[in-house]
Amino acid sequence: RKEVEQDPGPFNVPEGATVAFNCTYSNSASQSFFWYRQDCRKEPKLLMSVYSSGNEDGRFTAQLNRASQYISLLIRDSKLSDSATYLCVVEDLTGNQFYFGTGTSLTVIP
Amino acid sequence: DTAVSQTPKYLVTQMGNDKSIKCEQNLGHDTMYWYKQDSKKFLKIMFSYNNKELIINETVPNRFSPKSPDKAHLNLHINSLELGDSAVYFCASSQQNILGRESGANVLTFGAGSRLTVL
Numbered sequence: 362r363k364e365v366e367q368d369p370g371p372f373n374v375p376e377g378a379t380v381a382f383n384c385t386y387s388n389s390a391s392q393s394f395f396w397y398r399q400d401c402r403k404e405p406k407l408l409m410s411v412y413s414s415g416n417e418d419g420r421f422t423a424q425l426n427r428a429s430q431y432i433s434l435l436i437r438d439s440k441l442s443d444s445a446t447y448l449c450v451v452e453d454l455t456g457n458q459f460y461f462g463t464g465t466s467l468t469v470i471p
Numbered sequence: 472d473t474a475v476s477q478t479p480k481y482l483v484t485q486m487g488n489d490k491s492i493k494c495e496q497n498l499g500h501d502t503m504y505w506y507k508q509d510s511k512k513f514l515k516i517m518f519s520y521n522n523k524e525l526i527i528n529e530t531v532p533n534r535f536s537p538k539s540p541d542k543a544h545l546n547l548h549i550n551s552l553e554l555g556d557s558a559v560y561f562c563a564s565s566q567q568n569i570l571g572r573e574s575g576a577n578v579l580t581f582g583a584g585s586r587l588t589v590l
Contacts (some may be wrong), residue, residue, distance in 0.1 A: 393577060404561055404581035405514070446512065452577060457502065457526050459565075459579050461514040 364388060367449050367462035375470050378439045382465045384432045384449030391460075393452035394425055396434045398445045399464065405448055408434075439469045474498050477562045477582035484552060485590055491548045492585045494562030502526075503545035504579070505537060506561040514561070520545050552589045559584045 367384045374380050386394075394411035409416065411423040411432055422435040432449055449462035477494040484490055496503060504527075505517040519527035520539040534550045549556060562582040 395578070397579075399512075404584050406581070407578055410578070448514070450579070456577055457519055457521065458516065459504075460516075461506075463511075463513050 363462075364460035365449055365451050365462040367465050369463050369465060371466040371468060373468045373470055374439055376439055376441060378469075379435065379437045380439060380467065381436075382434045382447055382449075382467075384434075384462050386430050386432070386449075386451045386460070388451070388453060389427075389430060390454045391430075391451045392454050392456070394423075394432050395450040395452075396421075396423055396432075397448040397450055397461075399448055400445050405461075408447070436467075439467075441469050441471060444468045473583075475562055475564055475580050475582040477560075477585050479585060480583060481586050481588075483588045483590065486552055486554060488552050489548070489550045490552060490587070491546055492560055492562075492587075493544070493546045494582055495544050496562075496564040496580070496582075497543065498564055498566070498580060500564035500566045500580070501542060502565050503539065503542070504563040504565075505545065505547050506563060506581075508559045508561060508584075510558070517560075518545075518547075549587075552587075554589050557587055557589045559586045561585075 396408040397405040398408045399405040411425045415424045420437045424433045446464040448464045451460045475496045502521045504519045508514045517531050518537045522542050523539045536548045539545045561584050565579045
């Protein structure tokens, strides 16, 4: 069983739409959670950390449900520039290991 | 002021050759990593070093040998290259600070990647 599971998509949405990505993780002892964004032929870059209480950064909202071992990312009012692959990342208890999901591909269409 | 820099960015070579990829970080981080991203875009950890000490060595052929001369550098040497080694190799670093840190404080920062093509 993979440490982190994501729906690979692709998600094709019109500009202005709201889109949600989900991710599950297998190790209940995992301690930190993140969403990264990867553009084509570029490195992954941190989009946002995910806190237990949930957190928002502009049009982006991240939620964590430890009981269900589930992380989500909501993007409101999608822009063309949001087109990318979104990677769910989980850090283990040791702090030495980050596990990546396979990524969810998003294309925002004009 | 690149935080994590790796060279070369592109590497095209023949099967059987030996090649190296270098990585340096100027963030003062204690931990450095090598990840491999294959054609299916899955990012997989290969190695992790903390203060020059190997702490993670995933199931990687022993043709791959990491070397960390100091905590700011982690190089990757690959012997006897094979077709299946073609991928993008990403170096990354993080600052591990367990005591009193909040969730999400240990952020992983990537280099721009080294695209290896084995012919």
